[in-house]
Amino acid sequence: MTFDLIAQLDPHFEKVTRARGLLGAPQVLVTAPGLRYQFGDPLAPFHAASIGKVATAVLVMQLVESGTLSLESPLTTLLPANELTHLFSGDGSSRATVHQLLTHTAGVADYFAGPVRTGPSFMRLVVDEPERVWSPADLLDFSRHHQSPVAAPGARFSYSDTGYVLLGRILEELTGQPFHDLLHERIFTPLDLANSWLVSRSAPADPNTPELAPFWLDRVEASRFASVSCDWAGGGIAATPANLVTLSEALHNGALLAPESLAYLSEMRHRFRAGIHYGAGFMELRFEGFFFALRGLPRPLGHIGVLGTHMFYDPRHDAHVVLNFHSTREMVRSFKSLIRIEQALGRASAG
Missing domain, CATH: 3.40.710.10 (DD-peptidase/beta-lactamase superfamily)
Known part of the structure; x- marks a missing residue:
């Protein structure tokens, strides 16, 4: 064969x-x-x-299996309020859930490939500023300051790298360990x-x-x-x-x-x-x-x-x-x- x-x-x-x-x-x-x-x-x-993203989803489900996390947990119970500010439509951060982040239905922008309100695209910055090191906070800030939410939580599917950064931060908050560890x-x-x-x-x-x-x-x-x-x-x-x-x-x-x-x-x-x-x-x-x-x-x-x-x-x-x-x-x-x-x-x- x-x-x-x-x-x-x-x-x-x-x-x-x-x-x-x-x-x-x-x-x-x-x-x-x-x-x-x-x-x-x-x-x-x-x-x-x-x-x-497959690995990130696996880590999330391992915490669900252990009872540490619920897929329906509101993000406001998992992350500091300042990390969620201006990422969601209206008061959407209080309604967005882990399930919605995993399924790209939370309504957050996509920092990597989504449209921007101001400034250059993210891909342009990656190429034009090759020495820049991006932290998770920087990635969230890019969506916060240069993009707009795409929909209310649960309203529709919209692929989002920003949403998976939030999942990574949830994993860190719940375990007390860096994502790479x-x-x-x-x-x-x-x-x-x-x-x-x-x-x-x-x-x-x-x-x-x-x-x-x-x-x-x-x-x-x-x-x-x-x-x-x-x-x-x-x-x-x-x-x-x-x-x-x-x-x-x-x-x-x-x-x-x-x-x-x-x-x-x-x-x-x-x-x-x-x-x-x-x-x-x-x-x-x-x-x-x-x-x-x-x-x-x-x-x-x-x-x-x-x-x-x-x-x-x-x-x-x-x-x-x-x-x-x-x-x-x-x-x-x-x-x-x-x-x-x-x-x-x-x-x-x-x-």
């Missing part, structure tokens, strides 16, 4: 690599029972971007993810971990910028392809969460955009939403990141797929490659 996948996918990824020029080969890892396919550098850790203590160390860390905040357990793979914000290579400290609980994890496959496996084999918690996270409630639906820190791909002829492909569960990163579990083939295309300009090509992988898995399993 592995040989079949190599024969089907190597020509595709070789062509993709040629077309990408200086970006080089994407990182690809696909595993399933009796199967392992990889392309590109298998050892380089990469910035996973919003795949990190929680990642290591509750996820990285138990799963032996020795080549994973929170960018700008911690270090991998393995001191021989290679340097972070390069990545491009539009046409600017930014992997060494201090300003990429901006992702934090909204998606600041770096990991190798193998570490992310291990994380994906742990999500679905009960190593991190009870079945009820996984069911909550993976219940699709809203459409993110055509072909992508959203639960609570989890996405589900419905390929027919991209193009009707793709109807019948599996519906993988996981998350994408703005850098053309993917971590998905395909339940039909019991397959885990991790991709890194290294660039904000490579999202379309990364999805076309994921479709090729799903088609190849289907043909290999049928044979």
